[in-house]
Amino acid sequence: MVYLPTILFALGEGAVIPLIPVIAANMGADVAAAALVAAALVVGQLCGNLPAGWAVARIGERFTMVIAGGISMIAVVGMILAPVIAVFAASVFLLGFCAAAFGLARHAFMTTRVPLHFRARALSLLGGSFRLGIFIGPFITAGLLQVFDEHAAIWFFLACLAVMVVLVLFGPDPERTNPPIHADLVPAEDSGEAVSGSIPTFERDGIFRTMWRHRGVLGRLGVAAASLSAVRSARQVVLPLWGVSLGLDAQTIALVVGVSGAIDFALFYASGQVMDRFGRLWAAMPAMVLMGAGFLVLSLTHDGDAAVLWFGMLAAVLGVGNGLSSGLLLTLGADVAPTGEPAAFLGSWRTLTDAGGAAAPLIVSGVTALVSLSAASAAVGVIGLLGALGFIRWIPRFSPRRDPRD
The missing domain is CATH 1.20.1250.20 (MFS general substrate transporter like domains)
Known part of the structure; x- marks a missing residue:
């Protein structure tokens, strides 16, 4: 319940990231514009950290992750149905914004609930969970492209998000089973x-x-x-x-x-x-x-x-x-x-x-x-x-x- 939602989110994100400039180019963007659309993910994450900190402090890690997952699903649908490049870029930005909320919620949870003597190992595993998804995701994309079109990886991300939201919403709540450690x-x-x-x-x-x-x-x-x-x-x-x-x-x-x-x-x-x-x-x-x-x-x-x-x-x-x-x-x-x-x-x-x-x-x-x-x-x-x-x-x-x- 701590690491699996992170892996699911990172797996879908890792599958989509390589395709963002490709889809932008297919929608008519030149190289510079496609690079700008790809950068919207990082910009969204940068802009999302401070609001995510506010949300986690007030509604908790679990509901922040659920809300971020739900909004991410809207962003992914926007990427699939975007009629113009501006809508696609806005969807990518929103996805990055939600990724910041998800990452900060997990970071805050581990900060308050992991004992100091193995904090670094626990957080290294959290970082490794993100890296696992980003590392494997492109290989999943390559396999999907052999059978389907370029939007298949985005549908895969949508499925990962749906499973993640259900898992976080209806699974055991780590916030209750692991009280804060000061x-x-x-x-x-x-x-x-x-x-x-x-x-x-x-x-x-x-x-x-x-x-x-x-x-x-x-x-x-x-x-x-x-x-x-x-x-x-x-x-x-x-x-x-x-x-x-x-x-x-x-x-x-x-x-x-x-x-x-x-x-x-x-x-x-x-x-x-x-x-x-x-x-x-x-x-x-x-x-x-x-x-x-x-x-x-x-x-x-x-x-x-x-x-x-x-x-x-x-x-x-x-x-x-x-x-x-x-x-x-x-x-x-x-x-x-x-x-x-x-x-x-x-x-x-x-x-x-x-x-x-x-x-x-x-x-x-x-x-x-x-x-x-x-x-x-x-x-x-x-x-x-x-x-x-x-x-x-x-x-x-x-x-x-x-x-x-x-």
């Missing part, structure tokens, strides 16, 4: 910064008051987390463009990107193990250094004799780095969120991290247009290394008090 967190060593949200607070604040109250942690640790999101997002853009710039065919590029994604997916639980056993920094640092250094080295290999070999090797390195950071953003957000009412804070946190992910393609595009793709790769590498320094400085060091029920 575990006290005690700083094990002084990092020089106040740890926002570590003292339980049960006063219900609004979204903007919460943002202002926790502006310190959002402006420091939140910015470092946004840099991780940016590097992750840049990987999905730079690798295919790098393959194209080397003159590789689509099949080879897909193979390299697919292997990188498989390595990423294989490591999602290892990340949680590292964070729970050794601390959050021991997952954040290797991940950011590997990805930052990987992008920097990649920027130096484009014109070399072994450029294709370096491309494959460094794509694997980036996959390892991304896999080691699985669940990190979820875990850090849970660590610094107020224990009484985390939803409003998590809405601000996820807005900040999603903004980093949304900005990365724009940075890559702009630097590539002004200088070169190699310079864009180097810029992403610098962002990654600066983010690593931010994590060193601002990740709080926690030691959990013993749970009296253990």
Whole structure:
């Protein structure tokens, strides 16, 4: 009841995402317009985090997920029946908006109900559930396209949403079977910064008051987390463009990107193990250094004799780095969120991290247009290394008090 609805939602979304620009192009959009329609999903998710935080704080995780699932079904039907490209784009935006509500509801549930000593593993499994759907979804789309038309994957998403809503609405309610756990967190060593949200607070604040109250942690640790999101997002853009710039065919590029994604997916639980056993920094640092250094080295290999070999090797390195950071953003957000009412804070946190992910393609595009793709790769590498320094400085060091029920 915790992970299955997430898998269902991510599975349908993963099946639809590759088809969004294709359907937009078939409706008459040029390449730039099709890319803009595809970006509407990310923009919708970015805009949906703050309202989702408000909804979860007032009506709870379960009903937020049910409402988001119902509105998502309307958005999917709109994608199928859209008569013009504007309606299709609006439906994609609405889908992203609902995806934010669904993701935040699950994040808030895990934050308040998972004991600290295995929080990172639980949230890494949550992140792995999203990755499983996004990883398998395109293969389902490929199979459906062999038999049906391009809208078959959207119908598949609609079926996943229907099952998910029924499961959440009529299945056992995890909110009742798992009461909130307000575990006290005690700083094990002084990092020089106040740890926002570590003292339980049960006063219900609004979204903007919460943002202002926790502006310190959002402006420091939140910015470092946004840099991780940016590097992750840049990987999905730079690798295919790098393959194209080397003159590789689509099949080879897909193979390299697919292997990188498989390595990423294989490591999602290892990340949680590292964070729970050794601390959050021991997952954040290797991940950011590997990805930052990987992008920097990649920027130096484009014109070399072994450029294709370096491309494959460094794509694997980036996959390892991304896999080691699985669940990190979820875990850090849970660590610094107020224990009484985390939803409003998590809405601000996820807005900040999603903004980093949304900005990365724009940075890559702009630097590539002004200088070169190699310079864009180097810029992403610098962002990654600066983010690593931010994590060193601002990740709080926690030691959990013993749970009296253990």
